[in-house]
Amino acid sequence: MSATGSERGQHRQAWAARGALAAAAAAALLPLVYGGLGGLVLLAVALVGLAVTAAALWWTLSRRGVLRAAAMVLAAATPVVVVALFVAVGLLWVIALSALLWCAAVWSGRYALRSTDLRPVRMKEHRTPPPERPFLILNPRSGGGKVEKFSLREKAERLGARVVLLDPGQQQDVTELARAAVAQGADLLGVAGGDGTQALVAAVAAEHGLPFLVISAGTRNHFAMDLGLDRDDPSTCLDALTDGVELHVDLAFADDRPFVNNASFGVYGAVVQEPGYxxxxVGTALEVLPDLLTRQRGPRLTVRADDTTLTEPQAVLVSNNAYRTGDPFGFGRRERLNSGRLGVLAVRVDSAVEAAELVLEPNPSGLAALTAHEVVVEADEAQLEVGLDGEALLMPAPVRCRIARRALRVRVPRVRPGVPEAPPRLDWRRLRKLAAAVSRTAVPGRSARTRPPVADDKSGGPR
Known part of the structure; x- marks a missing residue:
């Protein structure tokens, strides 16, 4: 009896899982087989070199003057010395081959887990009629002049939108502009600008139950990326005015200030306040980091995330839905924008040893990653320096962060690139189980014996 498509897929997954495990084992054993005890010693040296490099980077960031210069030299020289040692004993090719085997193990493991991994939840699309009186705010300075480069004003007006072009020479309150537009009958609010400007207008749209249009004309466009919009050509976002759908996403607040991406406290919140930032x-950060990291400047923070308390972290990031962590391919990306939970990342590093632990330990004690419905950031000072979607703010302590679930109706083009799919997380325990479980069902004749009986059709005969 021929195998079904499902069975063939299971066999491919099984072989991919076995290949991943075999390649990983070969990558680990190869230096030992060819180098013997010396290879084992060199692997230990490589790990020590990695720890020293991490420690040196910590000293580079937390020291000044001669100590910083020495730490920079140490951080640069340590990897060179490790490579030179492998060259000297003729094992560099072994390390190169081991690295290739590890890459093969990662690729095979991701392939095996791809169909079994829980995929990111796709946001439901809601079909609604096009707006009749859309109102758009365009910032000509955003993204290095993308408004003019992509003729956003002209295209928006051709599609029937009323457009306000911000004046670079004067301070304008985008919140008041949006509220005035609502009072005049606007049935959609949109922004071409940075994430901070997006958040202010989004809050007005959510307050009045209106759809919100994101135009990816900022520099980084993190919110647009997680919405699946085209970040290379912001003019395509305007297609939503005539051929669009709605996504219902969360909107986060730090006290009464909205944010679509994140609120940063501690080190980053202080750095963005500097006039020269x-x-x-880079120069500004290097100047102020030593005092911030060694706690000579800035408040001591306490973070209460639901029932969890984090004491004295140097850096805290509270995000509108959690960022993916533990995987460099998915880092900085949110799998969901409608979970109704804030993401929390907090870092506490007080020594070079703890800096090395961040690199070497799978679950370092200095890094906390969790989710919560509410996050309260307390301090031993009256005010907190906050980076809110990249904007520098001073806010009275404590700051209460909350999330309004699916409060924002974002109108996006029906046809858009979509959110880049992050590869599955590598889970070696699951790979072992997958390889073993499928191999048991792959014994000749076993699947046929254990297959449940086929139901009869209406005629009474077997199908």
């Missing part, structure tokens, strides 16, 4: 990000 916009023009010289």
């Amino acid at each position: 916009r023009d010289a990000k």
